[in-house]
Amino acid sequence: MGGSCRGGAVRRLSRSRAFAVAALCCAAAAAGAPARADGPGRTDVRASAPDELKLDNSFRPASVAVGEISTLTFTVTGGAHVRRWSFTDRLSPGLSLTRSARVRTDCATESITADYGRNRIVVSEGGLRPGQRACKVMVGVTSEAAGTYRNGAANIADSSGLALPGSTAVTFRPVGG
The missing domain is CATH 2.60.40.740 (Immunoglobulin-like)
Incomplete structure (x- = not known):
């Protein structure tokens, strides 16, 4: 399963992981932050939040x-x-x-x-x-x-x-x- 959202992308992850990553990715994008999901089997999502101190x-x-x-x-x-x-x-x-x-x-x-x-x-x-x-x-x-x-x-x-x-x-x- 794969997909993308404004501000980030989800690439070929298992269905359960893709859903969780997509939700995080889209939440970061909605907040105006760049987000990225890395390759298969990785749940490492990097989002630099706009409210970082x-x-x-x-x-x-x-x-x-x-x-x-x-x-x-x-x-x-x-x-x-x-x-x-x-x-x-x-x-x-x-x-x-x-x-x-x-x-x-x-x-x-x-x-x-x-x-x-x-x-x-x-x-x-x-x-x-x-x-x-x-x-x-x-x-x-x-x-x-x-x-x-x-x-x-x-x-x-x-x-x-x-x-x-x-x-x-x-x-x-x-x-x-």
Whole structure:
């Protein structure tokens, strides 16, 4: 048995499996997501849901003098389904958390810890509020050495429920430079 639906295809699977796969495929297509069913005997359906949660990051300002503060913002974007997520971000060597700039968020989050001694942010049991499509966690960072510092997927540890971010950078210029 085989068939197709808008957004995906079902290829020659047994009748019972084809029905289940077709239902999943069509549900994903109806939601606007691309879907695919792989070959005979496989029930592995890949659908990238439009409500997948994504972690992004940015520095603002992206260029400051040594010793000044740049805000590192983590943005979680996703869909209507509220899911729990967590992550730990370990700052690159040379960057440090600032004690004067408190951690801020508009996420529905159980716990956010700024671990100043280890230069990391730990977000536990994060979530989007009902109807919220995105939320942010913001923390101040600084450096005592001139240079460009990156933050991205390589800095993230213990991530759960999130697609990892790309890389972003901040430049600390020499004072007076």
